[in-house]
Amino acid sequence: MELTRRDALAALGSGGVVAGVGVAGLHRSLSELPDDGRDLTPERERDLLVAVARIVYPSELDGVSEFVETYVAGRAADRDGYRESVRAALVTLDERARTWRDAEFLSLDGAEREAHLRELGVDAADPDPTGTDAERIRYFVVNELLYALYTSPTGGELVGIENPQGHPGGTDTYRRGPR
Amino acid sequence: MSGDRTPSDRADVCVVGAGPAGALVAHQLGKRGYDVVVLEAGERFDPADREERMERSIRPGHGPLDVWEMGGDRDAYSSSGGIEYPLNSARVKGVGGSTLHWQGMVMRLHEIDFELASRTGVGDDWPIAYDDLRPYYAAAESELGVAGAADNPFAPPREEPFPMPAFRPSYSDSLFAEACDDLGIAMHSVPNARNSEPYDDRGECVGFGTCKPVCPSGAKYSADVHVRKAENEGVRVVDRAPVQRLVHDAAGDSVESAVYATPDGREHTQEARAFVLAAGGVEIPRLLLLSASERYPDGLANSSGLVGRCFMDHLFAGMGGTLDEPTRQNHVGFITSESHQFYDEADEDVGPFKLEFLNYAGPSPVEMALSGDEWGDDLLDTLRDGYGGHVAMGALAGQRPRERNRVTLDPSVTDDHGNPVPEIQWSLDDRTRNTLRRANEIQRDVLTELGVDIEWSVGPENTGPAFHHMGTTRMGTDPAESVVNPELRTHDLGNLWVPSSSVFVTSGAMNPTLTIAALALKAADHVDEAL
Ligand SMILES: Cc1cc2nc3c(=O)[nH]c(=O)nc-3n(C[C@H](O)[C@H](O)[C@H](O)COP(=O)(O)OP(=O)(O)OC[C@H]3O[C@@H](n4cnc5c(N)ncnc54)[C@H](O)[C@@H]3O)c2cc1C
Numbered sequence: 184m185e186l187t188r189r190d191a192l193a194a195l196g197s198g199g200v201v202a203g204v205g206v207a208g209l210h211r212s213l214s215e216l217p218d219d220g221r222d223l224t225p226e227r228e229r230d231l232l233v234a235v236a237r238i239v240y241p242s243e244l245d246g247v248s249e250f251v252e253t254y255v256a257g258r259a260a261d262r263d264g265y266r267e268s269v270r271a272a273l274v275t276l277d278e279r280a281r282t283w284r285d286a287e288f289l290s291l292d293g294a295e296r297e298a299h300l301r302e303l304g305v306d307a308a309d310p311d312p313t314g315t316d317a318e319r320i321r322y323f324v325v326n327e328l329l330y331a332l333y334t335s336p337t338g339g340e341l342v343g344i345e346n347p348q349g350h351p352g353g354t355d356t357y358r359r360g361p362r
Numbered sequence: 363m364s365g366d367r368t369p370s371d372r373a374d375v376c377v378v379g380a381g382p383a384g385a386l387v388a389h390q391l392g393k394r395g396y397d398v399v400v401l402e403a404g405e406r407f408d409p410a411d412r413e414e415r416m417e418r419s420i421r422p423g424h425g426p427l428d429v430w431e432m433g434g435d436r437d438a439y440s441s442s443g444g445i446e447y448p449l450n451s452a453r454v455k456g457v458g459g460s461t462l463h464w465q466g467m468v469m470r471l472h473e474i475d476f477e478l479a480s481r482t483g484v485g486d487d488w489p490i491a492y493d494d495l496r497p498y499y500a501a502a503e504s505e506l507g508v509a510g511a512a513d514n515p516f517a518p519p520r521e522e523p524f525p526m527p528a529f530r531p532s533y534s535d536s537l538f539a540e541a542c543d544d545l546g547i548a549m550h551s552v553p554n555a556r557n558s559e560p561y562d563d564r565g566e567c568v569g570f571g572t573c574k575p576v577c578p579s580g581a582k583y584s585a586d587v588h589v590r591k592a593e594n595e596g597v598r599v600v601d602r603a604p605v606q607r608l609v610h611d612a613a614g615d616s617v618e619s620a621v622y623a624t625p626d627g628r629e630h631t632q633e634a635r636a637f638v639l640a641a642g643g644v645e646i647p648r649l650l651l652l653s654a655s656e657r658y659p660d661g662l663a664n665s666s667g668l669v670g671r672c673f674m675d676h677l678f679a680g681m682g683g684t685l686d687e688p689t690r691q692n693h694v695g696f697i698t699s700e701s702h703q704f705y706d707e708a709d710e711d712v713g714p715f716k717l718e719f720l721n722y723a724g725p726s727p728v729e730m731a732l733s734g735d736e737w738g739d740d741l742l743d744t745l746r747d748g749y750g751g752h753v754a755m756g757a758l759a760g761q762r763p764r765e766r767n768r769v770t771l772d773p774s775v776t777d778d779h780g781n782p783v784p785e786i787q788w789s790l791d792d793r794t795r796n797t798l799r800r801a802n803e804i805q806r807d808v809l810t811e812l813g814v815d816i817e818w819s820v821g822p823e824n825t826g827p828a829f830h831h832m833g834t835t836r837m838g839t840d841p842a843e844s845v846v847n848p849e850l851r852t853h854d855l856g857n858l859w860v861p862s863s864s865v866f867v868t869s870g871a872m873n874p875t876l877t878i879a880a881l882a883l884k885a886a887d888h889v890d891e892a893l
Pocket residue numbers: 378379380381382383384401402403404451452453454455456457458459460461463464465466467468469574603604605606640641642643645649828829830831861862863873874875876878
């Protein structure tokens with residue numbers, strides 16, 4: 184199944200972002216956002232997010248890269264402190280790869296990336312915006328990505344619900360029978 | 363506006379609490395030209411933050427009380443008496459009150475609810491009848507904006523149509539309908555305080571599916587709507603201004619002022635000609651008890667000794683499981699069908715109850731995804747397995763009024779201002795247990811007929827409250843046996859009105875807020891007459 188920019192906009196719409204700035208006002212890419220001085224370029228930030236998305240999203244999805252960047256850029260512009268927290272969690276993820284595996288996260292192959300996340304304990308961690316490293320990575324990276332996907336119509340449809348909770352999909356779908 | 367928290371120089375009416383009761387009274391009296399001040403303990407939430415609150419409600423990492431920032435010293439309480447009462451899940455403090463969080467089901471009580479003692483020998487009759495409240499019910503429906511239909515054969519009489527058409531039945535309702543048909547159980551629509559079409563400058567429901575605890579679109583009614591309308595009529599609303607006590611005149615005949623605290627640590631005194639207590643069914647009795655004086659050592663308006671007593675809530679009964687086919691749950695966060703068929707069969711042994719057919723049975727995929735230990739394809743498989751065939755029924759049962767169930771003060775625990783916290787003493791009686799058992803029987807029949815693999819049930823052993831706080835300043839004509847009169851004025855103090863579910867004499871089994879709204883409109887008329 185194909186994820187599109189429209190899905191990202193829908194997911195942003197659920198979060199009120201589109202309502203706030205309008206579609207035209209949305210940032211399309213992370214590089215349009217102000218530099219926070221952290222040692223993480225926007226390209227690398229995007230690549231890390233997309234790398235994690237490819238692990239936590241179902242393999243049948245295409246279009247992950249554009250979806251993720253549109254979503255995160257849109258959210259970052261809307262919420263104070265949000266992007267810093269996401270970036271801090273990404274930096275932690277990468278640093279741990281360097282110290283534990285002597286390699287950058289992005290230079291690991293898919294299986295190693297996933298193993299790294301599990302070794303960090305991110306799979307079993309309780310998401311917590313103010314918690315341990317694993318809990319913050321779970322909250323700001325993994326759950327952020329899962330929230331974006333599963334509140335979007337395409338993500339919902341994967342599971343069989345085209346109007347998932349958190350998405351304003353109108354009042355027709357609840358009356359429809361299975362297709 | 364919310365910066366200045368000093369008292370108004372001159373006020374006709376001081377309202378305590380900005381939930382639906384307080385907001386409606388304030389709006390009505392403001393419209394009629396009175397100077398009204400509303401003192402609200404909680405804060406004024408920014409409507410622009412609602413999506414973020416919705417996200418908090420969906421995403422693990424935030425407690426359920428975080429959505430509306432409940433809890434902490436301000437909201438401390440004690441619970442005893444048999445069943446634990448989770449008070450802070452059962453209310454919100456803020457401009458809009460508990461309707462910020464509520465579900466928005468709004469039914470009228472039935473005629474039998476007002477004359478339960480005469481008809482069944484249980485509890486007491488109300489001093490007013492359904493017909494007395496009927497015009498106020500219609501007005502309340504138009505104030506809140508209710509979507510409903512005239513297809514309920516068990517509903518009490520009404521002439522006027524609902525302000526908006528009902529939400530149409532869900533797909534899962536149509537599955538239930540077949541089973542209910544075979545069993546001779548009639549299903550019908552549910553009145554919802556939720557826009558099925560644009561109404562009163564608010565848009566129609568867009569299907570976020572998170573109505574409880576937060577509707578980001580504003581399609582669900584919440585009382586901040588009437589706070590805004592009241593402010594447009596010149597009413598002053600002061601947030602973060604918890605009233606600490608009421609002070610009466612030397613003779614003890616009327617209330618002179620409300621003493622309230624502000625965030626800067628100061629106390630202020632608001633005087634007024636009339637006072638309206640609209641702080642909800644727990645804080646109203648608490649405030650009256652906290653206002654004890656030499657003249658009234660047992661608390662204000664408490665000559666009967668009944669302030670805080672006869673606390674009632676509705677009890678939940680439910681059952682659910684899975685079918686071998688998709689049931690299309692969790693698209694919206696409200697219900698579209700109920701059955702009130704068994705309601706009027708209440709007798710000495712079994713109380714009134716209503717049946718609900720849920721549209722949000724089983725887990726929502728988003729919430730499952732965010733709290734699991736898996737990701738990728740494994741997660742998707744789990745979500746597909748987990749979502750799909752769930753169905754569930756709910757029921758609300760009424761509880762009989764008993765003096766031992768009460769709100770009192772717990773002097774061993776104090777709130778952020780040093781006041782004793784409310785203690786909820788709560789227990790179940792046999793009739794209520796019978797009612798839950800009876801509701802479970804019918805639920806089991808329906809689910810069995812439908813072919814459901816029943817996986818869980820909530821009945822007399824594990825029931826919980828529906829968060830409707832009733833009975834703690836009951837209404838009556840005899841000052842020895844009630845706290846307020848049929849005009850909702852306290853027997854003891856001539857300028858103190860209480861529009862709240864706290865005046866309910868019996869609980870019925872319908873969600874209470876439409877009746878609260880009707881009583882608020884009625885109280886506004888009585889305050890107006892008195893002034
Ligand atoms: C989860 C949930 C779901 C619900 N669903 C439904 C439903 O579907 N249908 C229905 O009919 N009802 C429902 N209810 C109940 C409904 O919310 C209440 O009946 C209704 O809000 C009561 O209105 P009120 O104005 O009397 O009190 P509230 O709405 O509780 O408002 C009281 C206000 O007074 C303020 N206050 C308290 N003490 C003081 C003080 N000392 N000084 C100043 N201010 C004070 C509080 O901060 C609060 O804002 C639900 C409630 C909950 C919690």
